[in-house]
Amino acid sequence: MKLTLIIISLCFCAIVLAAAQPIDRSQAQAIDRENDMISHSARMPIWNGLKQMTADEKANSQIQIELPATAGLEARELAGTIEELWNSRHYNEALSGFGALAQMVNLEQIAIGNNWRTPVPTEDFSLWGTDVRIGNRDSAYVTALDVHRATGTLFAVLVYREGSAYYFSVNRSTNNGSTWSETATWGAVDSLRMISAAVMGNHCLVAYTCKTNPFDSRIRRYRYNTGLAENFNDGATYKVVYTSASPDSVKEVSLISNQDYYNNRLYYSIITKQGSLLLFWADTAAITWNQLVTGVTTAKRGLSSTCNEGYAAYYAWFSYINNGDTLCIAKNSPFSSSTKFYIGASTYCTSIGAYEDTVTCAFEYLGYRLYCRYLVSYNGGTSWSIGSLSDTATTSESPALAARDDGGVGVIYRYYTPTRQERYTWRNYTGGWTTPIAITNYEPYWNRPAIEYLGSNRYGVVYLSNTSPIRAAYFDLSTASGIDQKASLPKSFMVARNYPNPFNASTCITFDLPKSTQINIDVFDILGRKVETIFEGYQQAGQHKLIWNADNLSSGVYFARLSTAEESQTLKMVLLK
Secondary structure (H helix, E strand, O other): OOHHHHHHHHHHHHHHHHHHHEEEOOOOHHHHHHHHHHOOOOOOOOOOOOOOHHHHHHHHHEEEOOOOOOOOOHHHHHHHHHHHHHOOHHHHHHHHHHHHHHHHOOHHOOOEEEEEEEEEEEOHHHOOOOOOEEEOOOOEEEEEEEOOOOOOEEEEEEEEEEEOOOEEEEEEOOOOOOOOOEEEEEEEOOOOOOOOEEEEEOEEEEEEEEEOOOOEEEEEEEEEEOOOOOOOOOOOOEEEEEEEOOOEEEEEEEEEEEOOOOOEEEEEEEEEEOOOEEEEEEOOOOOOOOOOOOOOOOOEEEEEEEEEOOOOOOOOEEEEEEEOOEEEEEEEEOOHHHHHHHOOOOOOOOOEEOOOOOEEEEEEEEEEEEEEEEEOOOOOOOEEEEEEOOOOOOOOEEEEEEEEEEHHHEEEEEEOOOOOOEEEEEEEOOOOOOEEEOOOEEEOOOOOOOOEEEOOOOOEEEEOOOOOOOEEEEEEHHHOOOOOOOOOOOOOEEEEEEEEEEOOOOOEEEEOOOOOOOEEEEEOOOOOOEEEEEEEEEEEOEEEEEEOOOOOOOOOEEEEEEEEOOOEEEEEEEEOO
């Protein structure tokens, strides 16, 4: 009897200890664990996905084969022949050529990109509610969301799995997320890990990791008005931003752009397996990448980054968790990382947003349970305040945050009580948070969702479902929450400022209109001669901004005059080249 009681006690203790272990919710490690379950011999080549296409899908497909840099001329010529055969609709002949290609190149280093001739719409309308399904894929792991500001075109990029291969798909919406179509895919066997996406100029750019020797951090670009893959200006199909040296590898990537104000820079951040935080930047061409030294060697997980619209001193912010389970917040120009706050083990998500001198970082915090908290600074990171986003009596996790323009700060997170739900809360840049409210139709998966400000007091949200179909992607709008987040109208006509000032090539002019009116914005040189009319037309009441590009002008002092039928104001600007 005593022996039985001892055995029962030991079993009970084992169960309790197992339940108390931190849950590994790292997306990259989740992919690694699934790969470990697939033996090397069982991994199927990436072209199996082409074999499994229906006749209609094959007819709609245009492929591009990517080989490692070490591939020889004969292999590249064969890959070109296979592409030509497939794209001219000789599918059987193309598929038969892959066997010979695999004799020349490791099949796990062969990747295939695909452009759909006609975008593939989401078809399962039975799964739509106020939440709109994105694409027809399930088994997704990672989501990314951004908007082409000039047209309102939305891009959602998803990492998903088919068999032993991983892909990302590019999905596009031109009607505020009411419907979506898949425009392109890229995939490889045991290659794709994490992705991030950002819109810059006329492209949506996708940052991703690719297993070569052992990992490349790459970037591809997709045309904003078609969603199709487009080569870079030098003819390359992708650019390698960073290659890790064994035994190190890339764990996480984050890509951001400053399209909201300059529209001239991309910032690519990386956390490596050995703890390095790496930063790179490029111009709109995204061909030449320049590294910025951080000196950080203790980064571990939870990477997030944001550009700072209207920044006073720092134009980019970064958050991550170090190997001491401590939240770190870093800023650029020059790079410095000083804010540290212990948040505990089994925390994986941080999410940072910035507007002028207000910087907000949401994160998971492990106290007596896991829940979501935030740090906020109103003086560009000089001092910080802390608060909670959610009911601390119930587990919550996976926050995502965005701060933009007149939209304040929007946050979503997974509220972990059956039925689990994605909750949304909002605040202006100062003041309290609204009461969190469920905005999603379906129970969300634990992976971090994506959120982006879309203008007109709306935030867009992309999340993965935890119900059938498992890990399908859905889109929702914050307006479905019923939260009133309307910004108050300006009380008077005011030229806020232009930034930066002095500037080189381009500057952003901001102004407020208390009512809708006709407005003219003209630029004059120091002698009073009109140089250019920047804007002439009708504008709605509210806060506005526009970019003035002075590439064709010489250095000097210029004046922008903003005029309505009732009054005018003048702004002094200094162009330094």
